[in-house]
Amino acid sequence: MLGAHDVTLGTTGSVLLNSALFALALFGLWRIESRLDSGHTMIALALLATAGIVGRILLEPLPNISPVTVLVFLAGAHFGARHGVALATIITLGSNVVLGHGLWTLYQAVGWSMIAVAGAYLATWLIDAQGKLNLNRLMVSGFTLGFAFDWFVSLSVLHTQPLSYLPLYLAQGFVFDLVHAFGNLAFAAWLGVPVSEMLKRHYSIKLEAVKNVPVVV
Numbered sequence: 001m002l003g004a005h006d007v008t009l010g011t012t013g014s015v016l017l018n019s020a021l022f023a024l025a026l027f028g029l030w031r032i033e034s035r036l037d038s039g040h041t042m043i044a045l046a047l048l049a050t051a052g053i054v055g056r057i058l059l060e061p062l063p064n065i066s067p068v069t070v071l072v073f074l075a076g077a078h079f080g081a082r083h084g085v086a087l088a089t090i091i092t093l094g095s096n097v098v099l100g101h102g103l104w105t106l107y108q109a110v111g112w113s114m115i116a117v118a119g120a121y122l123a124t125w126l127i128d129a130q131g132k133l134n135l136n137r138l139m140v141s142g143f144t145l146g147f148a149f150d151w152f153v154s155l156s157v158l159h160t161q162p163l164s165y166l167p168l169y170l171a172q173g174f175v176f177d178l179v180h181a182f183g184n185l186a187f188a189a190w191l192g193v194p195v196s197e198m199l200k201r202h203y204s205i206k207l208e209a210v211k212n213v214p215v216v217v
Contacts, residue, residue: 021058041079044202045087048075048195052091057098064176065183068092069149070142070191072112074133076119077126078199084116104156111152115145133196135188142188146181 048071055067068091076084092109093101118141119126126137150173157169170177 041083041202044199045075045079045083047198049087049090049094052087053094056091056095060099062183064150064180067187067191068095068112069115069145069180069184070138070187071195072116073119073141073145074138074192074195074199076116077123078196081117081120084119085113088112088116103159104153107153107156111149114152115149118145127196131200133193135192138192138196139185139188142184143181146184147177150177150180 052066052068052071059065059067068088072084072088072091075087079087089109089112092105092112096105096108122141125134126141127133151170154166154170154173158166161169
């Protein structure tokens with residue numbers, strides 16, 4: 001029987017199809033959010049979680065590329081550390097149900113949670129008093145955090161290998177870390193402003209210059 005089930009896409013075809021599906025999913029989520037009144041914090045977080053989970057799963061054929069780092073960093077900056085940590089954990093668990101669950105899930109969840117906390121503490125550096133995102137700073141942060149996240153998750157190798165093996169392990173994974181960093185750069189440029197504007201609609205924050213963290217008002 002001839003039909004779509006008989007078509008073999010190959011790696012390139014799968015990447016193109018999944019990328020198109022991810023873009024379509026983002027468009028659908030954006031349409032849902034655009035119909036909401038402002039102030040729906042939990043719904044906004046749920047939409048971000050959906051985007052992160054779907055993005056990780058659909059972009060899995062692309063090594064070490066996903067929108068999660070940028071999403072949780074922005075969530076931390078706009079919603080604060082607690083909301084950002086919750087989002088990071090939900091995305092990690094939700095996507096690893098499909099991608100594979102194990103000890104590495106803990107390291108990934110903690111790694112992205114720390115990125116969310118970093119976003120909270122860098123909020124006034126990232127977002128000005130009028131709530132406008134500094135896109136250049138987000139892109140620099142995304143690039144840097146790609147390495148930081150991967151190096152933290154790489155610590156999981158110490159469960160089976162001696163500490164002396166870690167430098168070699170990091171060196172072997174440098175290309176994948178670089179891919180993650182450039183992927184974050186692309187996602188920051190693509191999603192940074194629209195996601196930031198969406199989050200700004202659903203949370204009223206005061207950026208404290210002294211403590212440098214978002215505070216609910």
